[in-house]
Each structure stands twice: as structure tokens, then as C-alpha cells.
Amino acid sequence: KAGVTQTPRYLIKTRGQQVTLSCSPISGHRSVSWYQQTPGQGLQFLFEYFSETQRNKGNFPGRFSGRQFSNSRSEMNVSTLELGDSALYLCASSLTGPPDTQYFGPGTRLTVL
């Protein structure tokens, strides 16, 4: 089975721009979770989707949004980028969602200048 894929792998943006990141889960997995990973804060939960519905959301401002499509692929969007948004964004898929085992993708490295 192919693993979780994320595109693009690297992004460089400037402050004020917006960005869209994509995640394709393992085939058959209906849950996709997103995390922000930074050296100081570790992994912080952004949101989780299951069958196109957001079931849980972390403590991030409204500039962070996401969605899931009928094929379980998910996108997250960050608008009005700030320097502090520079991070590795990870997505994880699972059959039914946490606590089911999460399978992580390689991440998208976002740099905001």
C-alpha cells in the first residue's frame, strides 16, 4: 500500500500571502489529521476530518482552515501568513481516526519570509 503523501514538500512564501497544502491518505483511510511541528512547541494538533466532516479543531486562529474531499484527500489553507507560521506541517491518516494508529506523511516544510 502506498503511504501518506503530502504536496508540496517545500514552500517559501512571504508574509501576507496564503498557502494551500495537500494530503492524500492511505487508500481506505477515512480520517485525516493535521499537525504543526516546530522545534519549540513539538507537534500541535490543528484539526481532524472524517468523511468530509471536521470533528475536532485545535487551538489555532481562524486563518488556519481545512477541508476533506469525498475521496478522503484533504487540504489545509493558511491565509495572511505570518513569520510564526513557518513550520513543518504533518498530516496523518487512519481508518477511523484517533485513537486508531496514525500513519504520518513526510510533511510540508513551510518557510515564511
Place this chain on the structure above:
Amino acid sequence: AQSVSQHNHHVILSEAASLELGCNYSYGGTVNLFWYVQYPGQHLQLLLKYFSGDPLVKGIKGFEAEFIKSKFSFNLRKPSVQWSDTAEYFCAVNGGNNRLAFGKGNQVVVIP
């Protein structure tokens, strides 16, 4: 909301030494507990998990963890580390909702 604390963020030790990484969580209800590992250049992957039953759980590559409910702890151990155990280790907790809360991680470096 659940939260996770990991101590001793950076750990350096020699091959064959024993490793123990502490993990404490704050959540009053039933929890599911995990340790994930991120080897250099690789994806984050599950090392072991505890849902219920025997509080001593065994995972891949000789790792084990013990759940002590009274101490809200889920410490990870390996009796004898190898150079290939160099990685970042994350403890995570799920409190029955659709999210995982991660600790900030332990960077472990094993010197040959």
C-alpha cells in the same frame, strides 16, 4: 483538554546504555497512550501503544513502556540502546476524542 509533558528534551548516551524517557499527562478520564518515533529523514511512526489491560506494553525494536495510572505516567524504556535508536521520541495521549495531544519530544542521540 489533555496535555503531555516530556522531560529531558535532549538525551545523549552510549551504545549498550539503558534508556528511560519520562512522559506525564494530564487528563482525568480514560486515556489511550502512545509513543511515536521519528528517525532521521523518516516519517513519524508508531513505536507502541496502550489502550487497556497489561500496563506493561512492548513495542518494536525492543522498546517497552509502563502505564502507571496513579502517577499519570507512561514512561518508555529500552534496556540496551543501539546507534540506530538515534531519533526523536514523542509521547501522545488520546482522551477518547478525535485528536492526539503530543509532548514536545525527546531528542535521543546514541554514540557508537
